[in-house]
Amino acid sequence: MNAPLALSPAALARIDQAVAKYPSDQKQSAVMAALTIAQDEKGWLSTAAMDFVAQYLGMPPIAVYEVASFYTMYDLKPIGKCKLAICTNLPCALQGATAAAAHLKQKLGIGFGETTADGAFTLKEAECLGACGDAPVVLVNNKRMACAMTADKLDKLIEEMK
Amino acid sequence: MGLPIAPFAAGLFGPDAVIMKGITGANWRLQDYLDRGGYSALKKILAEKIPPEQLIAELKKSALRGRGGAGFPTGLKWSFMPKGYAGAKYLVCNSDEGEPGTFKDRDIMRYNPHILIEGMAIGAYAMGIPVGYNYIHGEIWDVYERMEEALAEAGAAGYLGQKILGSDFSFELYNHHGWGAYICGEETALLESLEGKKGQPRFKPPFPASYGLYGKPTTINNTETFAAVPWIITNGADAFLGLGRPNNGGTKIFSVSGDVARPGNYEVKLGTPFAKLLEMAGGMRDGKKLKAVIPGGSSMPVLPADIMMATDMDYDSIAKAGSMLGSGAVIVMDETRCMVKCLLRLAYFYYEESCGQCTPCREGTGWLYRMIDRIEHGKGKAEDLDLLNNVADNIQGRTICALGDAAAMPVRAFIQHYRAEFQHHIDHKQCLVPDYI
Numbered sequence: 001m002n003a004p005l006a007l008s009p010a011a012l013a014r015i016d017q018a019v020a021k022y023p024s025d026q027k028q029s030a031v032m033a034a035l036t037i038a039q040d041e042k043g044w045l046s047t048a049a050m051d052f053v054a055q056y057l058g059m060p061p062i063a064v065y066e067v068a069s070f071y072t073m074y075d076l077k078p079i080g081k082c083k084l085a086i087c088t089n090l091p092c093a094l095q096g097a098t099a100a101a102a103h104l105k106q107k108l109g110i111g112f113g114e115t116t117a118d119g120a121f122t123l124k125e126a127e128c129l130g131a132c133g134d135a136p137v138v139l140v141n142n143k144r145m146a147c148a149m150t151a152d153k154l155d156k157l158i159e160e161m162k
Numbered sequence: 163m164g165l166p167i168a169p170f171a172a173g174l175f176g177p178d179a180v181i182m183k184g185i186t187g188a189n190w191r192l193q194d195y196l197d198r199g200g201y202s203a204l205k206k207i208l209a210e211k212i213p214p215e216q217l218i219a220e221l222k223k224s225a226l227r228g229r230g231g232a233g234f235p236t237g238l239k240w241s242f243m244p245k246g247y248a249g250a251k252y253l254v255c256n257s258d259e260g261e262p263g264t265f266k267d268r269d270i271m272r273y274n275p276h277i278l279i280e281g282m283a284i285g286a287y288a289m290g291i292p293v294g295y296n297y298i299h300g301e302i303w304d305v306y307e308r309m310e311e312a313l314a315e316a317g318a319a320g321y322l323g324q325k326i327l328g329s330d331f332s333f334e335l336y337n338h339h340g341w342g343a344y345i346c347g348e349e350t351a352l353l354e355s356l357e358g359k360k361g362q363p364r365f366k367p368p369f370p371a372s373y374g375l376y377g378k379p380t381t382i383n384n385t386e387t388f389a390a391v392p393w394i395i396t397n398g399a400d401a402f403l404g405l406g407r408p409n410n411g412g413t414k415i416f417s418v419s420g421d422v423a424r425p426g427n428y429e430v431k432l433g434t435p436f437a438k439l440l441e442m443a444g445g446m447r448d449g450k451k452l453k454a455v456i457p458g459g460s461s462m463p464v465l466p467a468d469i470m471m472a473t474d475m476d477y478d479s480i481a482k483a484g485s486m487l488g489s490g491a492v493i494v495m496d497e498t499r500c501m502v503k504c505l506l507r508l509a510y511f512y513y514e515e516s517c518g519q520c521t522p523c524r525e526g527t528g529w530l531y532r533m534i535d536r537i538e539h540g541k542g543k544a545e546d547l548d549l550l551n552n553v554a555d556n557i558q559g560r561t562i563c564a565l566g567d568a569a570a571m572p573v574r575a576f577i578q579h580y581r582a583e584f585q586h587h588i589d590h591k592q593c594l595v596p597d598y599i
Contacts, residue, residue, distance in 0.1 A: 028358030072342035091419035143303035
C-alpha cells in the first residue's frame with residue numbers, strides 16, 4: 001500500500017456527512033461520495049487517495065479500486081485543469097452534438113480522451129448525461145451542465161475555463 | 163448553489179399536466195409547493211390516520227404503473243412488502259435516469275422536488291418504512307444539490323424526520339448520487355451501488371421486497387411514479403384512472419428529443435395520440451418529414467412513421483404497435499437520417515455500458531457494435547444481417563438483467579423495419595449520409 005494521503009479537514013467533514021446518511025455498520029455506502037470528494041480536492045484519484053478512502057471507511061483497498069474503476073466519472077489518471085465531457089449519444093447527435101463535438105476537438109486541437117499540451121483541458125466523449133432536451137450538452141468538471149451549446153457558446157466556455 | 167434556470171411560462175409541460183402543473187422553473191421551494199396545495203395528501207393521511215392497506219388498495223385501483231420503464235403496477239409492488247416485519251426496511255427512489263432520450267426525472271427534481279418527497283413519504287407510510295434513499299444520476303449534480311436543499315426545507319418544516327407533523331410516523335430520507343454508470347438504473351445494480359459496490363445486477367429472485375438494500379425488504383420506484391402518488395391520494399383513484407385509459411391510469415411525462423422543433427418534456431394523458439404529442443413539441447424541425455420514432459427510450463424497438471402516426475401514447479397501444487412505452491423517451495428521426503448510423507450510435511452505448519458480468523452481453527454487445535460499424539463503413543458482408551439477428555438472439559433472455567435485452571431489441575427492430583437501408587450499405591459498400599450529420 002502506498003503512503004496514506006490526507007484530505008483537508010473540510011473534505012473529511014463532508015465525508016463524515018455522507019457517512020451519517022447510512023446505518024452505522026454500512027459506512028461503505030459512502031464510498032462513492034468519499035471518492036467524489038477526494039477527486040474534487042486532488043483533481044484525480046491516485047492509488048494513495050483511494051487507499052486513504054479505504055482506510056477512512058474501513059474497506060479493503062481492492063473494494064475501493066473496484067468502485068473507482070467501475071464508474072466513469074472517476075479519473076484514475078491526472079487530467080487537465082478543466083474536464084469537458086460532451087454527450088454524443090443518439091438524441092444529442094440528432095440535435096447537433098456531432099457538430100459541437102467536432103468544434104470542440106478543432107478548437108482545442110485534441111481528440112476524445114486527450115489533454116491539451118498546456119494541461120488546461122481534457123476532452124471526453126460522454127454517454128447519456130440525462131439532459132437530452134437541452135442538447136448539445138457538455139458536462140464541465142463533472143458538476144456543471146452547460147446546455148444548448150452552439151459553437152459560439154462553446155467558444156465562450158473555453159475562454160471562461162482557460 | 164442553485165441552478166441557472168431562466169423561468170418559463172407556466173403551462174410549458176402541457177395543458178393536462180398534473181405533476182408539472184403550474185411549474186415555472188422558479189417556483190420549486192417548499193412555500194411554492196404549499197401554495198400549490200402541496201403536502202395536503204400527506205397531511206390528510208396523517209390527520210385521518212388512513213390505514214396503509216387502504217392507500218395501497220387505492221393505488222391498485224388507480225392503475226398507476228411504474229414510470230421508469232417496466233410499467234409494473236405500483237400498488238401491487240407496494241403490496242409485496244412483508245407486513246409486520248420487525249427489522250429494517252428501505253424505500254428507494256430510482257432517479258438514476260440515463261436511458262438515452264430520457265430526461266423527465268431531472269425536471270421533476272429540479273422544478274418540483276417536494277412532490278417527490280411527498281410521494282416517497284406517503285409510500286413510506288403505506289409500507290411502514292422508516293428510511294429512504296433517493297439515488298440520483300451522477301451527471302446532474304446541480305439537481306442533486308437542489309434535492310439536498312429541498313430535503314433540508316422539508317425536514318425543517320416537519321414533513322420529514324421524526325414524528326412527522328406531530329404524528330407517530332417517522333421517515334428519514336437521504337440523497338445518494340451515482341457517478342457515471344447507466345447500469346445503476348437497473349434496480350438491483352442500484353442497490354449494489356447504494357451499498358458501496360460496483361453496480362452489477364443481482365439475480366432475481368429473490369426480489370428486493372424480500373432481499374433488497376443491505377439484504378432487507380426494499381421497495382424501489384421511479385421518481386415520476388412517486389411524484390404521481392400525492393395527486394392520486396388527494397383526488398382519488400377513479401379520477402386518476404379517468405385521466406388515462408383502463409389499465410393505463412393517469413398522465414405521463416414524455417421526453418421528446420431528436421428532430422423536433424421544441425425538444426422537451428410534455429406531460430399528457432395516457433392515450434394521447436402520438437401526432438398530438440409531436441405537435442406539442444413544435445412538430446418536425448425545419449418542416450422535414452417524419453421517418454422513425456423510438457417511443458420509449460433507446461432500448462425499445464423503433465417504429466416507422468406511419469405506424470407511430472396511428473398510435474396512441476399508452477402502455478397497451480404502444481405494445482400493440484410493436485414497441486414499448488418504456489421510460490417515455492420519444493426519440494424522433496426525420497427523413498434525412500441514416501438508420502444504420504442511428505443504430506450504430508445506440509449499439510456503441512450498450513457496448514460501453516455493459517457491466518461485464520454476463521458473457522452474452524459483455525461479448526455480444528461488442529460484436530453487435532463492430533458488425534454495425536463495418537456495415538456503416540462499407541465493409542459489411544452479405545451474411546451480416548442474419549448474423550446480427552443471430553447474435554441478438556443469443557444475448558436476449560440469456561443475461562441476469564435487461565441490459566442485454568435492451569441492446570438486442572433495437573438491433574432487431576431496426577433491421578426489421580429498415581432492412582433495405584442496411585442492405586444498401588452492404589451492396590454498395592457505402593453510407594449515403596455524410597458523417598458530420
